[in-house]
Amino acid sequence: MECVAAIDVGGTTMKGGLVARDGTILYAERRPTPRAEGAEQVIAAISAFTGDLSRPRGRMRPVAVGLAVPGLVTPTHAVFSAAFGWRDVPVSAFTDVDLPVALGHDVRAAGEAELVYGAGGGRDVLFLPIGTGIAGAVVLNGSPYGGAGGWAGQIGHIPVRPDGLPCGCGQRGCLAAYASAGAIAARCGEPSAEHVLRRMRQGDQAAAAVWREAVEALALALATYTLLLDPAEIVIGGGLSQAGDALLEPVRARLAERLAFRPAPDVRASRLGVQAGLLGAALLGWGGVAHGGLRRREGARRGCP
Template identity: 75%
Template sequence: MDCVVALDVGGTTMKGGFVAQDGTILHFEQRATPRAEGPGRVIAEISAFVSELSRPRAGLRPLAVGLAVPGLVTETHAVFSAAFGWRDVPASAFTDVDLPVALGHDVRSAGEAELVYGGHSSGDVLFLPIGTGIAGAVVLSGSLYGGAGGWAGQIGHVPVWPDGLACGCGQRGCLAAYASGGALAARCGVASASEVARRVAEGDERAVQVWDEAVEALAAGLATYTLLLDPDTVVVGGGVSQAGDALLGPLRERLAARLTFRRPPELRASVLGARAGVLGAGSLGWRAASPAA
């Protein structure tokens, strides 16, 4: 069966596999992202993962590679990533396999997958995966919006508290410095955001404080986004969204309280969950394969 290699690179894990043209995930595996070992090590691990996935397997014929990475991304370069510390990395550095390769932004690609497979084919929507970092995929009138340079949606680096905590991007007070999975874990001194959520449920004082500040920061960021672009729906995904109503419940209340003179957008969890990133990378791969398919 014809397929593409799809790799979604996150700050904590890399999710890869084979995706058929109809969006069926034929094979899936994941491994840790060695972010703490520096940008060169992450690039080398991406290349190794793509090479392993591209090896011939019985009944499967990879036609291309779709690679979705965070940060500022063009079709030819990973321009900047606060999560990984890389700058101007060419697409060719991520793999040397003899297949067409398409490079794209992780969240925008996942947003495309939500549009195609998640039932959000029309309207004005913000897809907001909250993982190690935060970014958004902006959908206007049913179409993804990239902005003048293709970099729209960097809501994680919108300052919600201008004189607040330092962010890895070089600014202060960014939404991601309070509400990303990486920030939640670091501020509580634990290994993961899921551990923070567990401690919140147990009433841990520090975890409750950090979680409350994260929800308030998200409400502030989403209120600004809503007043500017008037979405009908905000779809929350990523690892932090697995907290479910512990996140979405208070976030709905805080967002509504900030939007004093208008109705807030609907706030819902992603339908695709962890599959969105791989399916988005698969869509990139199929675009690269189309001339030969």
């Protein structure tokens, strides 16, 4: 059976798998992202993962690789990622396999998967995965929008509190410093946002205060986005979406209050959940099959700061 090897590279975890053309995940595997070890080690880990996934497994025969990574991305290069500290990494550095390889932006790819397979069926949609960080996939008039330089959707760096908490990007008061799953966990000294939610449900006031601040920051950023681009719906994905109504209900309420003179867009959870990025990477891979993709032997230069 023909399939593509797909990898969604996150700040904490790499999700990989073999995916059929109809979106069926035939095989799935997770590996840690060695972010603390530096850009070269992350690239090496991606290369090893792609190599392992690209080998035939029983009747499954990969015909291409789809790779979704964060930061500024072109079809030929991972131009920049603050999360991993790399610059101008060619697609050829990520794999040694002799298959078509398609590289794309992780959140934009996940947003396209939502359009194809999931909840985002509208023509004007914001897909917002919230995990280690926050970024958005902007869909305008039915098409993904990257902006003039490919930076559209960096919602995690909208300042929600001028001179607030420091953010990894170098600014202060960014949405991601308050509402990302990573920030929520760190502010409570917990390993994950899930632990914070558990404490809040048990009546812990400190955890509840951090959660309220996250909701308030998220509602403010979404109100700003709504007033600028008027989406029909906002689809929340990523690990934090697993909180369900504990997140969605207060965000809907505060967003409606901040949009006093107009109705708020629908806010809903991703139907694809944490698999959106993997399926987005698979769509990149199938697109590479259709258009020839790029191949390992087209270059082997690596670029890291």
